Amino acid sequence: MFGGNNMSESEAASHLGGRLELDAQVAERLRGRLPMVAAHTVTTITAEVPAYSGTLTGQMREKIENAVRIALGTFLQLIERAGAADPSTPLSRALEAAYALGAGEARVGRSMDALLAAYRVGARVAWREVSTTTVRSGLSAETVAEFAELMFAYIDELSAASVAGHSDELANVGRARRRDLDRLTQQLLAGEPEEVLRRSAERAEWPPPQTLTVAVLPRSSLRSVLAALSPHTLESGEDLPGAQWAEEAALLLVPDMHGGRRRQLATVLHGHRAVLGPARPWVAVDRSYQRVLRTLALGVPPPADGPPLDTEQHLARLVLHTDPEALADLRTQVLAPLATLAPATAARLAETMRSWLLHQGRRDDVAADLFVHPQTVRYRMGRLRELYGDRLHEPATVLDLTVALAFPPPGTTDDEPTDR
Incomplete structure (x- = not known):
């Protein structure tokens, strides 16, 4: 379930809790300090991690403090349950919570850098508080050192689960948006009604431009061309009759390349054996697409090393070959x-x-x-x-x-x- 972990939950639990048995009295003292440790941890995170400055307040702060208490409480349970028949139970809940935390960070648009920084700060603050209690409780230096090793290994497991949650959420969101963009592209090329196109654009979180221009080029040139175009350029895997000059052709819908900017687009496409259609209002880009298809049907290949084949330079030929x-x-x-x-x-x-x-x-x-x-x-x-x-x-x-x-x-x- 958690792609960031290198071991199973039961293996992790055994690794964390199987080497140290914590005295019940010491465990109780540590458990009593959890609310204070959690509050201090959150305060330090908001002070040292810019992404969380001013955001961990009110109910959100209470939730995070509670999550810190649960995480540390789970660690204590792992230590206390060393040798139990099913040591994975408390760790499983903690890993699920950490996974959900990573996924939530992705949903609100924060990177994992911020969360990993919070884990590092939290681990440092928590250990400073916990170590004070363990030393005052009379634990030997060797036991305290082993306790520290296990605690930081536990934090590593939680952060790995969060990374997995963050990555999986981004992948899911990316796949869903890619599907929405593909659907919008096909609707644009099919000439769907404007209200349908606007709903699809909103669903895909795609900002409608003034115009769209269709360009066709070999797929082998796609990466270098896209790097020079707007990130809102749409791509279609549509099969294109008449594009035999390309082993596999790609079709792009490029935003706002009308007027003087058309020369910029022609420059980007120079040397890529491309065909360039006219700019049309974005809800009418199917007309640019049809113009390109009719130009391809003429059987005039674009130059192998030169400017794109511009459909607007073949209007007379297109008119004459309409019938x-x-x-x-x-x-x-x-x-x-x-x-x-x-x-x-x-x-x-x-x-x-x-x-x-x-x-x-x-x-x-x-x-x-x-x-x-x-x-x-x-x-x-x-x-x-x-x-x-x-x-x-x-x-x-x-x-x-x-x-x-x-x-x-x-x-x-x-x-x-x-x-x-």
Whole structure:
């Protein structure tokens, strides 16, 4: 039960009480001094341990004094019951109380440093008072020394039980909060109603920011990136389709990286092969998440060593690929005059048409873009005018051609070589 102990309760009890039999008269004198020892111990703790200064007052002081009396009384019982059939009974109660004390300290937010300091102070004060009684009772120096050894071993057992209680409570609280944060993260990504999100944020003790920004990166980079971000950053283990560039991808919801701070986030993600979504109000971060998913679906991997792939730099591509089937139909429609040509010839002419539209008919710029001679551009555009006729001058046709040819079809890239 008590993770901080290195021996069982019965072994500890035997270790503490099996070596010294205390005279009943001396034990009675010690027991009579317990209230005074407890009061003096608490007074000294409040004076010497800053974490308890001003906190051990009123009912709390009475409880602590009573706990000290019980702890010392249990020790005396252990000494008196040396050799009894079941020496663990009093120690078990004391260890349970010490375990509960450690757990309580964790619940109120105090570290174990404060409690261990209190144990050290308490042990010193208690022994000073107890040793005075034992010496005045005529115990030999050897017996007093053994008494001191056993008493400090007993304090070690109590402090170990408190450490275990403190650690277990922190672990339980940490697991519960982790579950609450995971639930909140999934609700945010699912676009749950605002009232649901606010309740979950309160339960998880997570302070809502103004905005959240979704970022995706390889899990291998997660630790170094999180170290540079807000401690309120949320993490999801969501499987991400389209993130094949990462063996295992991690998804982060980063608070308040809107406006000028977006550049800071991009700097943190630089070199981590990341994808960066837009900042959105925290209750609407699912829209940032969907934007990232649509960008991943384009099949454009983030650079291996450079800035993150910013979804806001691909808005036109995202708009055009919202309905891939409609875009494919539009390409087929506007390129119909090329359908009778050989595929390689049709591809060269379509490529020339795209560059011509994007460079607004500047022949030298088109030639430089395609790495061909300006005369080649002139020849190809002549062929296209023959195939399209007057439609090349109609605004509606120019618009359709510009939209249809703005980006390569899905599954290809701008850098894909063509037969020239």
